[in-house]
Amino acid sequence: MSTFQAPKGTYDLLPPNSATYLAVREAISGPLKNSGYGYIETPGFESVELFARGVGESTDIVTKEMYAFETKGGDRLALRPEGTASVLRAALEANLHKGGNLPVKLWYSGSYYRYERPQKGRYRHFSQVGAEAIGAEDPALDAELIILADQAYRSLGLRTFRILLNSLGDKECRPVYRAALQDFLRGLELDEDTRRRVDINPLRVLDDKREAVQKQLTGAPMLRDYLCEACKAYHEQVRELLTAAGVAFEDDEKLVRGLDYYTRTTFEFVHDGLGSQSAVGGGGRYDGLSEMIGGPALPSVGWALGVDRTVLALEAEGIELDIPSATAVYAVPLGEEARRVLFGAVTELRRAGIATDFAYGGKGLKNAMKSANRSGARLALVAGERDLAEGVVQLKDLQSGEQQPVALDAVVDEVRRTLG
Numbered sequence: 290m291s292t293f294q295a296p297k298g299t300y301d302l303l304p305p306n307s308a309t310y311l312a313v314r315e316a317i318s319g320p321l322k323n324s325g326y327g328y329i330e331t332p333g334f335e336s337v338e339l340f341a342r343g344v345g346e347s348t349d350i351v352t353k354e355m356y357a358f359e360t361k362g363g364d365r366l367a368l369r370p371e372g373t374a375s376v377l378r379a380a381l382e383a384n385l386h387k388g389g390n391l392p393v394k395l396w397y398s399g400s401y402y403r404y405e406r407p408q409k410g411r412y413r414h415f416s417q418v419g420a421e422a423i424g425a426e427d428p429a430l431d432a433e434l435i436i437l438a439d440q441a442y443r444s445l446g447l448r449t450f451r452i453l454l455n456s457l458g459d460k461e462c463r464p465v466y467r468a469a470l471q472d473f474l475r476g477l478e479l480d481e482d483t484r485r486r487v488d489i490n491p492l493r494v495l496d497d498k499r500e501a502v503q504k505q506l507t508g509a510p511m512l513r514d515y516l517c518e519a520c521k522a523y524h525e526q527v528r529e530l531l532t533a534a535g536v537a538f539e540d541d542e543k544l545v546r547g548l549d550y551y552t553r554t555t556f557e558f559v560h561d562g563l564g565s566q567s568a569v570g571g572g573g574r575y576d577g578l579s580e581m582i583g584g585p586a587l588p589s590v591g592w593a594l595g596v597d598r599t600v601l602a603l604e605a606e607g608i609e610l611d612i613p614s615a616t617a618v619y620a621v622p623l624g625e626e627a628r629r630v631l632f633g634a635v636t637e638l639r640r641a642g643i644a645t646d647f648a649y650g651g652k653g654l655k656n657a658m659k660s661a662n663r664s665g666a667r668l669a670l671v672a673g674e675r676d677l678a679e680g681v682v683q684l685k686d687l688q689s690g691e692q693q694p695v696a697l698d699a700v701v702d703e704v705r706r707t708l709g
Contacts, residue, residue: 291630296411298389298405303326308612310416313599314398316445317418320437326396326420330376333400337365342581343374354403368402372419373575374582374590375552380423381584391424392589398596408599410566417570421591424577428523431554431574432530438558438570438592439536442693445599446608452537453557455544456524457492458516460552466515467491477505488615496545498565511542520553550575554590560598562605569602570594614665618645618704619687621657625672631672634682634700641701643708662687668707670700 295301302310337357342352358367369375375397380386385393398418405411420437422430435452442450458466474494475485483502486493495506516524531538538556547556563569572592579587584657603610612700620635622628631647646664648657654671661669671692672682682692684703695703 296413300412302350302668304615307612308615309600310596312612313414313445313596313603314418317417317438317441317594317599318396318398319444319594320440321396321420324394324437326394326422327378329379329395330399331369331372331379331396331397334366335370335375336379336456337367338546339374339378339582340367340370343377344371345577354405356402356404357549361444369399370401370403372397372399372401372417372418372593373421373486374424376419376421376590376591377423377578377584378422378582379652381579381582381587386424386585386587392422392427392430393424394420396420405699408566410563410601412597416596417593418596419572419591419593421589423589424587426528426576426588428554429530431527432534433557434572434590435527435531435538436534436536438594441594442558442569442599444630445603445610447560447599447602447606449562449606450558450560451539451600453544453559455541455555456512456532456553457545457551457555457573458512458553462515462517462520462558463512463552466510468511469497469510469515473509479505486639490617495543496648506543513542523553525670546571546573550578550581552576556592558594560602560605563598566598568595569598593618594687609612614644614667616646616664616666617708618643618668618670618672619648619650619661619664619666620645621648621654621661623671626674626677627672629661629696630677631670631682634670634697637701641705643701643704668704 310490342349355370359365367599375398380393380395396419400414400416403412404413407413412557420434422434424695439452471487472492475490479487479502483494483497494502495509497503544555544557546557551573553574553576557571558569559567560569561567572590574588574590576588577596579588597649616636620631622631635645635647646666652660658669666687669685669687670682671685676682676694680697681695682700683692684695684707685692
């Protein structure tokens with residue numbers, strides 16, 4: 290056993306389970322690639338100030354969960370706790386918004402880091418696929434992103450997830466609601482940290498998961514009663530577009546999510562089979578974030594879906610993805626000459642796009658065939674001195690046990706034909 294272990298709250302992805310994670314990432318990104326979203330990749334760490342301004346200084350992410358450190362050069366950096374602020378920073382730095390084709394539509398996949406209490410579905414290192422549409426205020430864009438996420442989940446076979454939907458208003462109507470909510474919250478019995486949050490961002494108190502807090506929120510003013518006519522009309526258009534597309538959703542007037550930058554549309558994907566960590570993804574509109582981090586006004590919307598939690602959702606529904614074997618053909622040489630000849634055949638098969646592996650290490654026939662079966666290969670290529678003298682190799686179907694000689698110069702064509 291190794292002296293070292295993975296840090297607390299993290300995990301290693303290893304075969305064969307890692308293939309499921311790759312399939313989930315591909316399924317989530319697939320609809321985005323077909324809808325005009327281009328791939329972006331940002332550094333794993335950014336300036337602490339980027340997240341303090343963008344995510345919000347009152348959020349648990351910034352105050353308690355961020356991995357922040359100072360470099361030898363004195364820079365204050367943080368491992369990225371989420372993706373939106375980094376993607377928007379990169380888009381602004383590269384002036385993508387000045388290309389004349391708004392919105393700028395981007396998707397990304399990567400690892401994120403938060404110092405949280407580890408439990409099933411909540412890790413200190415986790416994986417997400419995200420999408421951002423930057424520079425356009427259009428309810429059709431909000432609806433598009435929700436529909437694409439719904440499409441991704443359904444392509445994986447998931448059926449028992451729910452979409453929660455709310456509007457958080459804008460800079461015109463939210464301040465009025467904020468003041469009303471603060472008046473209500475100041476009359477409750479709250480701990481010192483929560484009272485401080487009431488002053489900084491009272492909407493975050495609605496997101497408090499503690500039962501003692503939730504009980505006191507009965508009768509709290511609801512944002513829907515304070516929305517301005519523009520926000521009401523915008524939200525209704527999003528709802529109508531989703532309904533027309535056949536995407537079911539639930540109105541959730543308490544849905545706030547944990548980031549300060551959201552405005553108007555906010556949504557969450559939840560799966561009731563995951564226990565307390567039921568959110569598998571979510572997002573919303575963040576029209577003021579660009580200005581918060583020093584850019585121009587760029588109304589935007591986006592989401593991030595958790596790969597880890599999506600895998601847990603698949604397990605909760607008993608769904609096993611149909612993942613092709615990593616190996617289709619396994620070559621078994623018997624003797625040095627066969628090793629040279631079969632290695633050449635393996636190279637040709639790989640160049641032809643056929644997943645092929647080789648019995649390395651000079652294994653005997655029995656052990657090599659065990660390896661072939663363990664690899665999941667459908668076919669085995671076996672050759673010894675007598676086969677080579679006749680200019681053939683033996684092609685064995687590992688499912689039926691049938692075996693036939695194949696001319697050396699016809700291996701690729703015959704393997705293709707057999708595999709279909």
